[in-house]
Amino acid sequence: xxxxxGVLSIQGDVQENILSxxxxxxxxGIDGNISDVRxxxxxxxxxxxxxxxxxxxxxxxxxxxNGSLKVLKEKIQNGMPVLGICAGMIMLSNTASDRIVGKTxxxxxxxxxIKLERNSFGRQxxxxxxxxxxxxxxxxxxxxxxxxxPSVTEVGSGVEVLGKFNERIVAIKKDNVIGTAFHPELxxxxxxxxxxxxxxxxxxx
Amino acid sequence: MLPLSGERLDxxxxxxxxVNSIDTLHGSSTVKRGFAxxxxxxxxxxxxxxxQAQIAEEAGAVSVMVLDKLPSEVRKAxxxxxxxxxxxxxxxxxxxxxxxxxxxxIGHVNEALVLQExxxxxxxxxxxxxxxxxxxxxxxxxxxxxxxxxxxSLAEALRRxxxxxxxxxxxxxxxTGNVAEAIKHIKKVNDExxxxxxxxxxxxxxxxxxMAREFKxxxxxxEQTAKLGRLPVVNFAAGGIATPADAAYLMSLGCDGIFVGSxxxxxxxxxxxxxxxxxxxxxxxxSDKVKEAQKMIDERQSMIGxxxxxxxxxxxxxxxxx
Numbered sequence: 001x002x003x004x005x006g007v008l009s010i011q012g013d014v015q016e017n018i019l020s021x022x023x024x025x026x027x028x029g030i031d032g033n034i035s036d037v038r039x040x041x042x043x044x045x046x047x048x049x050x051x052x053x054x055x056x057x058x059x060x061x062x063x064x065x066n067g068s069l070k071v072l073k074e075k076i077q078n079g080m081p082v083l084g085i086c087a088g089m090i091m092l093s094n095t096a097s098d099r100i101v102g103k104t105x106x107x108x109x110x111x112x113x114i115k116l117e118r119n120s121f122g123r124q125x126x127x128x129x130x131x132x133x134x135x136x137x138x139x140x141x142x143x144x145x146x147x148x149x150p151s152v153t154e155v156g157s158g159v160e161v162l163g164k165f166n167e168r169i170v171a172i173k174k175d176n177v178i179g180t181a182f183h184p185e186l187x188x189x190x191x192x193x194x195x196x197x198x199x200x201x202x203x204x205x
Numbered sequence: 206m207l208p209l210s211g212e213r214l215d216x217x218x219x220x221x222x223x224v225n226s227i228d229t230l231h232g233s234s235t236v237k238r239g240f241a242x243x244x245x246x247x248x249x250x251x252x253x254x255x256x257q258a259q260i261a262e263e264a265g266a267v268s269v270m271v272l273d274k275l276p277s278e279v280r281k282a283x284x285x286x287x288x289x290x291x292x293x294x295x296x297x298x299x300x301x302x303x304x305x306x307x308x309x310x311i312g313h314v315n316e317a318l319v320l321q322e323x324x325x326x327x328x329x330x331x332x333x334x335x336x337x338x339x340x341x342x343x344x345x346x347x348x349x350x351x352x353x354x355x356x357x358s359l360a361e362a363l364r365r366x367x368x369x370x371x372x373x374x375x376x377x378x379x380x381t382g383n384v385a386e387a388i389k390h391i392k393k394v395n396d397e398x399x400x401x402x403x404x405x406x407x408x409x410x411x412x413x414x415x416m417a418r419e420f421k422x423x424x425x426x427x428e429q430t431a432k433l434g435r436l437p438v439v440n441f442a443a444g445g446i447a448t449p450a451d452a453a454y455l456m457s458l459g460c461d462g463i464f465v466g467s468x469x470x471x472x473x474x475x476x477x478x479x480x481x482x483x484x485x486x487x488x489x490x491x492s493d494k495v496k497e498a499q500k501m502i503d504e505r506q507s508m509i510g511x512x513x514x515x516x517x518x519x520x521x522x523x524x525x526x527x
Contacts, residue, residue: 010487011246011267038488053243055267055303062265062487066494087243098302118302124326125349127236128222128229147239148304148326166224186239 003030003204005197006037006046008072010062012054012087016185017193021050024193030201040071048081048200051088053147053183056096056118059087060107073109081176081203082111083196089172089179090118090150111177113156120151120168120181132182134163134171139191144170144182151181176203216346216369232349234371240304240327240351241372241439244268244462248452248483249306249441251275251466253289257475258297258305264479265487268304268326270464271297276333276380277467277508280518286334288316291323298324306353311524312338321350327372328352332523333379333466340527345369355443357390357521359397360420362436364527367422373436375460376521377444380467382510384451386521387444391458398434405431435459444521447472447507449485449498456489473506 005025007017014036021034037043049072051059063069076082076092084092090108093116097103104118121127124147132144144165152169155161162178163171170181176199184192212219218232230236247267252258258269273289274282288309298305304326309316311330316337320328330343332355342365345352351371356362362373375394377387404412405428417427430437442455443464452463463486469479481501488494513519 009246013242013245015245016242054245055243055247057262057303058247058265058267058483062483065484066488100299101302104302123298123324124240124304124351125321125324126231127240128231129233129235130227130229145235145239147236147243166227183239186235186242 001205003032003047003197003200004045005032005034005048005050005200006043007034007050007052008059008063008068008088009036009038010054010068011058012052013085013183013185014052017050017052017085020185020190020193021197024190024197027190028194028197030197032201038066038068040067043068043071043075046075046080047204048196049075050196051082051084051091052185053086053088056087056090057104057106060091064107069107069109073111076109076111076177079176079203081196081199082178084177084179085183085185086147086149086181089181090116092177092179096150112159112172112174112179114152114159114172115154116150116152118150119148121146121149124148130165132163132165132170134192136160136162137173137195139195142184142192143187143189145186146170146182149181213346213369218346218348218369220349237351237371238438241353244304244441245439246487247462248486249462249464250469250479251464252297252470254293255296255300257470258301260476261479262301262303264476265483266303266479267462268306269297269301270306270308270329271325272308272333275467275471276520277382277471278380279333280380288320288334291319294320294323294325308334310334311336312341312343314343317343317348317352321348325350330354332376332520336523339524342368342524342527345371355521357393357525359394359401359430360422361525362394362440363420363422363426363430366436366438367426370438372439372441374441374443374464377442377446378513378516379444379520380511381445381513381516382447382468382471382508383445383513384447384455385445386513387442387446387455388458390444391442391455391460394436394440395459398430398436401427401431402434446482447510448502449481449495452482453485453489453495456486462486467508471508472502474502477501478506
């Protein structure tokens with residue numbers, strides 16, 4: 001059956017994720033469509049969703065206001081695959097703390113049982129690119145683009161570590177939910193998007 | 206995808222490091238332009254104090270821009286406007302989790318270096334401050350911190366990108382509460398983009414190089430932009446935005462996001478207005494939501510606008526010929 005994948009279009013790097021996901025769909029030859037979604041109605045129709053990078057405080061507040069946060073949470077709890085990138089991974093966590101400001105009071109989806117540090121590598125001047133490895137999902141080499149990125153300091157039950165940079169956890173997975181601290185949509189490499197599309201396809205079919 | 210490469214390999218802003226024998230690259234175009242990507246569909250708010258910065262963050266701003274005075278106050282005060290106090294910038298950086306930007310004067314390399322050392326997340330080489338060099342802008346490729354510039358036309362925008370700008374915004378006319386100039390500038394950029402795109406589509410290279418010479422930029426950047434049909438970096442609206450409807454209109458004209466200067470903290474309903482402008486920017490294409498946002502503010506509390514035809518200082522002309 002044809003799959004329907006959405007990119008949460010509240011704020012942030014929406015268009016680039018649509019393009020990467022479309023390229024992944026084409027290359028895999030899977031029947032489906034990729035669209036930007038914002039309303040609870042649009043989200044309720046999906047088989048999978050990407051929560052893109054942006055500002056997690058902004059995305060959280062605004063998805064709370066229009067009711068999409070609630071629907072999103074229900075769908076994820078019912079098994080819908082999610083790829084949360086940077087701010088998206090923060091949204092999926094149960095607690096977030098800023099490196100400087102400390103614990104933040106922001107709307108979260110409470111899916112991953114983890115300890116997460118926002119702006120973990122420092123401010124924008126410390127943002128970087130580097131090669132990382134995601135061995136558990138058979139992506140031995142991937143260019144990680146880290147923009148004011150978070151990192152995971154501790155994982156709780158059921159959360160698998162997919163990749164690390166300098167001993168810090170930067171990619172995680174729990175069932176159908178993936179979180180990355182880096183931005184796959186800012187590279188030409190679509191292997192992570194392909195992995196996600198395959199996940200959505202096997203969930204649906 | 207917007208081209209994130211187009212790197213100058215001699216750029217001093219690109220820094221290679223080793224972290225426990227792992228190679229990392231800082232200040233590349235991917236990392237600098239990528240930062241601007243994370244602001245898309247968001248609102249950046251001008252602030253002068255910690256309290257204002259916190260109001261902005263709570264309202265859902267994606268970033269704050271620290272100034273010594275709001276543009277409208279700069280206009281009233283006259284004299285020379287310079288970058289904000291470093292101590293205030295640092296206090297704001299320590300009190301909000303969203304990115305913090307600050308302005309430096311056009312062409313003032315060392316003011317920008319000071320801001321880079323302060324670790325602000327983005328530098329705005331801005332016409333709101335008094336230009337330090339009317340003829341030369343900063344060579345932004347030498348900065349690891351990304352820089353945003355204002356532009357009134359496609360030619361200005363492409364000149365700034367060739368100097369290494371990671372993001373563009375319209376100039377508008379700052380501190381007026383009058384959105385007319387920002388509208389004029391984005392419409393002009395859009396119109397010129399349509400022109401070069403149609404030349405590119407027709408395959409007339411002879412005419413494309415004519416445009417490059419008219420714009421005073423390289424053929425390569427004109428060709429790349431024409432092929433894309435949009436600016437190769439993130440493009441925001443700025444200058445004179447005062448209401449939710451102003452923000453929604455500029456988003457509908459294809460802007461990637463909004464800068465609000467004096468419009469919020471010079472109004473008498475700053476908190477509600479900050480929130481309302483964020484809502485209208487996010488939901489710009491849902492007219493019922495824009496109406497709800499507009500209803501949150503009171504026109505009697507709006508800043509008193511200025512007619513751009515009677516201004517003593519036209520900030521948008523600063524650095525415009527360079």
